[in-house]
Amino acid sequence: METKIIQSKNGFKHTKETKLKISITRKINYSKGKWTPWNKGIERTDETKKKISNTKKNLYAKGLIIPWNKGKAWNTEVKNKLKKSAKKGKNHPNWKGGYWDKKYQNEYVKNWCKKNRILLKNKLFDLLGKKCQKCGFDDIRALQFDHINGQGGKDYIRLSGKRSATAGYYKYYVEHPEEAKKNLQVLCANCNWIKRTENNETKTCGKKANI
Numbered sequence: 015m016e017t018k019i020i021q022s023k024n025g026f027k028h029t030k031e032t033k034l035k036i037s038i039t040r041k042i043n044y045s046k047g048k049w050t051p052w053n054k055g056i057e058r059t060d061e062t063k064k065k066i067s068n069t070k071k072n073l074y075a076k077g078l079i080i081p082w083n084k085g086k087a088w089n090t091e092v093k094n095k096l097k098k099s100a101k102k103g104k105n106h107p108n109w110k111g112g113y114w115d116k117k118y119q120n121e122y123v124k125n126w127c128k129k130n131r132i133l134l135k136n137k138l139f140d141l142l143g144k145k146c147q148k149c150g151f152d153d154i155r156a157l158q159f160d161h162i163n164g165q166g167g168k169d170y171i172r173l174s175g176k177r178s179a180t181a182g183y184y185k186y187y188v189e190h191p192e193e194a195k196k197n198l199q200v201l202c203a204n205c206n207w208i209k210r211t212e213n214n215e216t217k218t219c220g221k222k223a224n225i
C-alpha cells in the first residue's frame with residue numbers, strides 16, 4: 015500500500031488521507047480474518063478505563079468531543095430495558111435491609127408524629143393566643159391548653175382514644191375552632207397546676223395540696 019508521510023513538530027506523521035486508507039484496509043482485512051488488532055481479546059484494566067474516561071471528560075469539557083447520544087431522546091424500548099435492569103430494592107447496592115425494618119419504622123413514625131403534633135399545637139396556639147390567660151406569661155415552652163371545666167382527661171379519651179395521645183386531641187380542636195374556644199384556654203404551667211389543685215381536678219395533686 016502506498017503511504018504518504020508528512021513532517022510535523024514531533025517527527026513524521028501520516029496524512030489524514032493515508033490514515034483513512036490504512037483504516038479502511040484494516041477493516042477489510044479484519045472482516046476477512048487476515049488481520050487482528052493488537053488489543054483484540056485483551057481486557058482493559060480498570061486503570062486504563064479510568065484514563066480513557068478522564069480523557070473523554072476533559073475533551074468534553076473543552077468542547078472537543080460530543081458523546082454520540084448527546085441530545086438524543088431515549089426511545090421507549092431503551093427506557094423499558096433500563097427500567098427492567100434498574101437495581102431496585104434488595105438488588106440496589108445501597109440496600110440496607112429495608113427501610114421498613116422495625117428499627118426505622120419506629121423512628122420514622124415517632125418523628126412524623128412529633129412533627130405533626132408540633133404543627134397542630136402551633137395551630138391551636140394561633141387560635142387561642144400564645145399567652146397565659148391568668149398571668150400573661152408568654153413563653154410558649156411553658157404554656158399549656160387547659161380545659162376550662164376541668165374535664166381534660168375525659169376529653170382526651172373521647173378525642174384520641176388514649177389519655178396520652180395529644181395529636182388526635184389537637185387535631186379535633188383545630189378542626190372545630192368554636193368548640194376549642196368554648197372548652198380550652200391557654201395557661202402557663204404554674205397557673206395550670208394551681209388551677210388544678212384549687213379545683214381538685216387532679217386527684218393526687220389535690221390530696222397533696224390539701225395536706
Ligand SMILES: [Zn+2]
Pocket residue numbers: 146147148149150151201202203204205206
Ligand atoms: Zn400563668
